[in-house]
Amino acid sequence: MLQPSQRGVALPASPYRKLSPYADAARQRGIIVHPLNIGQPDIETPPAMLAAVQNADIRVLEYGPTAGTVSYRQKLATYYQNLGLDVTAEDILVTTGGSESISFALLACLNPGDEFIVPEPFYGPYNAFAISTGTHVVAVASHLENDFALPPVEEFERKITPRTKAILICSPNNPTGYVYSRQELEQIKDLCVRHNLFLLSDEAYREFCYDATFTSALHLQGADDHVVLLDTISKRYSACGARIGALVTKNKTLRDIVFKLAQLRVCPPGLGQLLAEAAADLPEDYFDHTKAEYLARRNLMVSRLRAMPGVRCPLPRGAFYVLCHLPIDDADLFAKWLLEKFSYRNETLMVSPASGFYATPSLGRQQMRMAYVVNQDVINRAMDCLEVALREYPGRSH
Known part of the structure; x- marks a missing residue:
């Protein structure tokens, strides 16, 4: 039997793309999936x-x-x-x-x-x-x-x-x-x-x-x-x-x-x-609006997360990600559950379990990364979903 390379077999799945099949299946069921899993900005590419x-x-x-x-x-x-x-x-x-x-x-x-x-x-x-x-x-x-x-x-x-x-x-x-x-x-x-x-x-x-x-x-x-x-x-x-x-x-x-x-x-x-x-020919003030928008999104997401019982969320000082601790047993199981079993107002969210951002297997099991690259309305709707999900999740920890 032909065997692929050990290197290829050992490659880990992308921590922010590995749940895409579950998100696709949720969308096929008519669920709106808010994509907080990946750093894909919704701010328009400059027309120039x-x-x-x-x-x-x-x-x-x-x-x-x-x-x-x-x-x-x-x-x-x-x-x-x-x-x-x-x-x-x-x-x-x-x-x-x-x-x-x-x-x-x-x-x-x-x-x-x-x-x-x-x-x-x-x-x-x-x-x-x-x-x-x-x-x-x-x-x-x-x-x-x-x-x-x-x-x-x-x-x-x-x-x-x-x-x-x-x-x-x-x-x-x-x-x-x-x-x-x-x-x-x-x-x-x-x-x-x-x-x-x-x-x-x-x-x-x-x-x-x-x-x-x-x-x-x-x-x-x-x-x-x-x-x-x-x-x-x-x-x-x-x-x-x-x-x-x-x-x-x-x-x-x-x-x-x-x-x-x-x-x-x-x-x-x-x-x-x-x-x-x-x-390179964009005006010097190009980043002013973009940076201000990401700052507003960061503040919104962090404030919503910190208001949820059991959530611990540092304030990120740059980029456009939040890495937070959740009161759950396992972020990988929770992220999959969000897409397979949960919806609120016919909506759910897709996140990146933090275990994929560590080399040490024991770390990050109760953490997840979310990207604030979507507009503030979507952030609010996604946080509404998360707040309800944390109350309903059967693997909630205390």
Whole structure:
């Protein structure tokens, strides 16, 4: 009998997509399902970005440069420079979404069997990226009780072994919304320099910081060869389907290796780059409305959750996710029950059980992530459903 690869079998299901078949079945029964499971914004993609593709005079959609078009990389470099980052077009390799930048970073920085340290909970697919690249996640736990702040740097240092090659951080954090302070990042940077580790920095949500100041890993001094910035336009411009990201590093040797990896997929999406390049010409105040809307949505969701008995919910300071503790036995069972057995006013909600955002099996069993990427009316209706569901759920804990 033919056997698939052990790597493929070991890949975990997506923590935010694995319940989609149950949601589809609920919709087929006529139930309205509010999608709080995934970070897909409902704010419109800027019309100027879409127009750049719609109005393009293209006769042949040909291969583009492996690193991305020069014009887009130059505009992206200007975007970073406006954030105070010392970045040139030569430091940038355009990727097929942020996902490819993560994969490229692990393949270029680590050998099979090597380890990278990451605070948990973390972006769920990091587990799958580790398996697909033959590397290993080593988790350092952060805790809901202190808002998922970065664990003490001593806990990272205790995890370092001869196989450790990198520390991976995400700020603003998905799934917790925590924004790492400059002091916290300086400590991690110093640790990476001291132990000769790469610092992989996932900065997909940098535009959305509400009660904290954003610091990029590339703002830090004295670590140019160590820092690899992982980026995407998906969230900041509501352009998830464009599949345009970037890997940015001042380390030329590493950049050359990533370029060879990128040659395997030839080039990033051409139409997506047209759309992304148009984003660079948006007015400086573009993010003001978007950020204000997400802030209002965050405040609404958090206030509704905190009013529910037994729910504990830190205040996320960035991104657009809430990771909360619920008075239930098991968030995976509860999330499935919401779609299979429950409805309120013919409505229910789809959430992401938090177990998929941890590497430690015992953690996150009573937590779930919800994305406040839908409008405030939908948030209120979803919270109405959740409030009733928590009263009716047979596995409620006390």
